[in-house]
Amino acid sequence: MTEPTPDWQDKEDGSCRLQTADPLGILKSTRTVVELGENVWINQDQIEQLAKRWVQEDSQGVEAGTPLWDEQYHFSDGTARTVNWLLLLDALNFCFWAEKDQPRWTITYQNQTLNGYWAEAAALKRAVEEGIPLWDAEYLTTLSEDTMASIFRGSATIPLFEQRVQHAREVGRVLLEHYNGQFTNAIEQAERNAVKLVLLLERDFPSFRDVSSYRGHTVRFLKRAQITVADISGSFHGQGWGNFSEQDQLTIFADYKLPQVLRDYNVLEYQAQLAKTIDNKELILPGSEEEVEIRACTIWACELLRQSMQRLGRRVTAADIDMRLWLLGQRSDEMKPYHRTRTIYY
Numbered sequence: 001m002t003e004p005t006p007d008w009q010d011k012e013d014g015s016c017r018l019q020t021a022d023p024l025g026i027l028k029s030t031r032t033v034v035e036l037g038e039n040v041w042i043n044q045d046q047i048e049q050l051a052k053r054w055v056q057e058d059s060q061g062v063e064a065g066t067p068l069w070d071e072q073y074h075f076s077d078g079t080a081r082t083v084n085w086l087l088l089l090d091a092l093n094f095c096f097w098a099e100k101d102q103p104r105w106t107i108t109y110q111n112q113t114l115n116g117y118w119a120e121a122a123a124l125k126r127a128v129e130e131g132i133p134l135w136d137a138e139y140l141t142t143l144s145e146d147t148m149a150s151i152f153r154g155s156a157t158i159p160l161f162e163q164r165v166q167h168a169r170e171v172g173r174v175l176l177e178h179y180n181g182q183f184t185n186a187i188e189q190a191e192r193n194a195v196k197l198v199l200l201l202e203r204d205f206p207s208f209r210d211v212s213s214y215r216g217h218t219v220r221f222l223k224r225a226q227i228t229v230a231d232i233s234g235s236f237h238g239q240g241w242g243n244f245s246e247q248d249q250l251t252i253f254a255d256y257k258l259p260q261v262l263r264d265y266n267v268l269e270y271q272a273q274l275a276k277t278i279d280n281k282e283l284i285l286p287g288s289e290e291e292v293e294i295r296a297c298t299i300w301a302c303e304l305l306r307q308s309m310q311r312l313g314r315r316v317t318a319a320d321i322d323m324r325l326w327l328l329g330q331r332s333d334e335m336k337p338y339h340r341t342r343t344i345y346y
C-alpha cells in the first residue's frame with residue numbers, strides 16, 4: 001500500500017515538481033518564474049551530473065559537510081547578546097561588491113585583510129570588542145553615521161552605507177517595540193519553529209521583506225530572513241536558541257554567489273544578451289525580469305539538485321546545498337562574474 005500523495009505534492013509530471021510542503025510559498029512562487037522565464041534556463045542533465053558527483057564525493061568521505069560555525073570573525077558569547085548581534089549581522093548582510101573597475105571595500109582585522117561577507121562579520125565583531133554594544137537594541141535605534149563609518153572603517157567604503165545605517169536603527173526600533181529589546185523573545189514567540197521565525201521577520205522587520213513581482217505574480221525569496229535563522233542555528237550549533245523545528249523547510253538563500261557557481265557548473269544557462277551584461281559587470285536592475293529569473297532559477301536548480309541527490313539515496317537539505325555552493329563561491333576568481341544588482345536584499 002503506497003502512501004497517498006499529500007495534497008500539496010504535485011501530481012502532474014512537470015520538471016519542477018513540488019515535493020515539499022513549501023510553507024514559505026517560495027518554491028511555488030518562483031516556479032512560475034522558472035516556467036515563464038526567457039532569459040535564464042536550468043539544465044537538468046547538468047543537475048543530474050552534479051548530483052552524481054556530489055553523492056560520489058560524499059560516499060568517499062570527501063563531503064564538504066557543514067563546517068563548524070566560524071568564531072574567528074563572528075561574535076559568539078552563547079547568550080541572548082549573540083542572537084541580537086546575528087540579527088544585526090544579517091540585517092546588513094548584502095551587496096559587498098564595488099563599482100565596475102573599483103577596488104572592493106576591505107577591512108584589516110587580526111592582521112588580515114578581509115572583504116565581502118567576512119569583512120562585514122569581522123567589522124561587527126571588532127566593534128563589540130572595542131566596546132560598542134551592537135547587541136543593545138536601545139543603542140542601535142540612535143546609531144550615528146560616524147559610529148557606523150568607524151565600525152566599517154577600512155579601505156574604500158562599504159556600499160549602500162546609508163541603507164545599512166537605516167537597517168541597524170530599524171532593528172533596534174522593532175526589537176524595542178515588539179520584543180522588549182531581545183530577538184530571543186521573537187524566537188520564543190515563533191515557538192522555536194524556523195518557518196514561523198522567517199515569517200515573523202518578514203512581518204515585523206521591513207528591511208527583510210525580500211519579495212518581488214514578475215509579470216503580475218508575487219515572487220517570494222526572503223533570503224536574509226532565512227539566513228538569519230540558519231545563522232542563529234549555526235552559531236548555537238543547533239542547541240538552545242539555535243534549536244529550530246522545520247529548518248528543512250527553508251530554501252537556499254538567493255544571493256549573488258550561488259548563481260555564479262551554478263553557471264560555472266553549466267546548471268544555469270543565460271540568454272546571450274544577459275550573459276554579455278553579466279560578463280561585462282554591467283548593472284542589472286533590482287526587480288527586473290532578468291534579476292528575478294536569475295534568483296528564481298537558482299532556488300529551483302538547488303531544489304532539483306536536492307531531489308536528484310535524494311533519488312540517488314542521499315538526503316540533504318537546501319541549507320546543506322547552499323553552504324556547499326557558497327563555499328565553492330569563495331574561490332570564484334576563475335569563474336565568470338556574478339551578476340551585479342545593487343540591492344539591500346542580498
Ligand SMILES: Nc1nc2c(c(CN[C@H]3C=C[C@H](O)[C@@H]3O)cn2[C@@H]2O[C@H](COP(=O)(O)O)[C@@H](O)[C@H]2O)c(=O)[nH]1
Pocket residue numbers: 069070093094095096097115116117118227230231234252253254255256257258322323326329330346
Ligand atoms: N547563499 C548564501 N549567501 C551567503 C552566505 C553568506 C555567509 N554565511 C555563512 C558563512 C559562515 C556561516 O557558516 C554562514 O552560514 C553570505 N552570503 C551572501 O554572499 C554574498 C557575499 O559573498 P562575498 O561577496 O563573496 O563575501 C552576499 O550576498 C551575502 O549576503 C551563505 O551562507 N549562503
